[in-house]
Amino acid sequence: MADVKIGFVFMPQTQSLIDLAAIHWTTNSYWQAINHSLAHVISRYPTQLRASVATAQQINHWFQELFPLMEELCAATCAHCPDPCCLSARAWIDFRDLLYWHLAQIDIPAQQLRARADDTCRYFSPKGCTLPRSSRPWICTWYLCATQTACGRRQFPHKLQYLTTLRAKLKKARGQLEEAFIAVVT
Numbered sequence: 608m609a610d611v612k613i614g615f616v617f618m619p620q621t622q623s624l625i626d627l628a629a630i631h632w633t634t635n636s637y638w639q640a641i642n643h644s645l646a647h648v649i650s651r652y653p654t655q656l657r658a659s660v661a662t663a664q665q666i667n668h669w670f671q672e673l674f675p676l677m678e679e680l681c682a683a684t685c686a687h688c689p690d691p692c693c694l695s696a697r698a699w700i701d702f703r704d705l706l707y708w709h710l711a712q713i714d715i716p717a718q719q720l721r722a723r724a725d726d727t728c729r730y731f732s733p734k735g736c737t738l739p740r741s742s743r744p745w746i747c748t749w750y751l752c753a754t755q756t757a758c759g760r761r762q763f764p765h766k767l768q769y770l771t772t773l774r775a776k777l778k779k780a781r782g783q784l785e786e787a788f789i790a791v792v793t
């Protein structure tokens with residue numbers, strides 16, 4: 608798939624600017640290039656991107672509310688899981704993840720999750736994910752398996768409802784962040 612150049616940022620050429628069926632920046636050189644170019648573009652538009660920085664900070668705030676709920680849910684389910692989803696997850700870091708991390712100044716993982724489509728995530732360990740929650744891609748936070756959903760409904764339904772509300776807010780805000788950024792830099 609061809610890339611389009613927006614400012615100095617190379618992005619996948621798709622209608623939504625995010626191709627959910629493709630992994631990007633799988634080599635170290637591409638990973639360095641996208642992150643350096645994104646940081647460079649952001650540094651060129653400090654005034655124009657002020658609202659986007661505020662949106663990224665709001666996203667960070669919602670994540671901080673979400674993570675304890677996820678911790679509670681994972682503690683009740685993942686520790687004894689016979690088939691950890693991370694071993695077979697087809698997850699990767701996308702442009703919205705990178706944009707949010709750059710704007711909110713969140714630590715960025717050293718590499719994309721996988722080099723090839725059939726690789727296991729490089730951040731998986733027998734004790735779980737080795738990345739801090741704030742540095743995991745959205746797909747890893749968004750995903751609730753059937754066991755977790757059932758457990759949440761049974762043990763803490765109100766928290767599960769709040770978690771669902773937060774996820775909806777985050778999903779919408781991530782899209783708005785990308786749209787606002789594209790509007791500024793193109």
Ligand code: SF4
Pocket residue numbers: 681684685686688689690691692693751752753754755
């Ligand atoms: S999220 Fe679900 S499938 Fe994944 S490790 Fe936890 S319990 Fe297992």
Ligand code: SF4
Pocket residue numbers: 693696698720728729730731732735736737738743744747
């Ligand atoms: S980044 Fe962490 S949570 Fe996401 S797939 Fe990899 S090991 Fe699992």
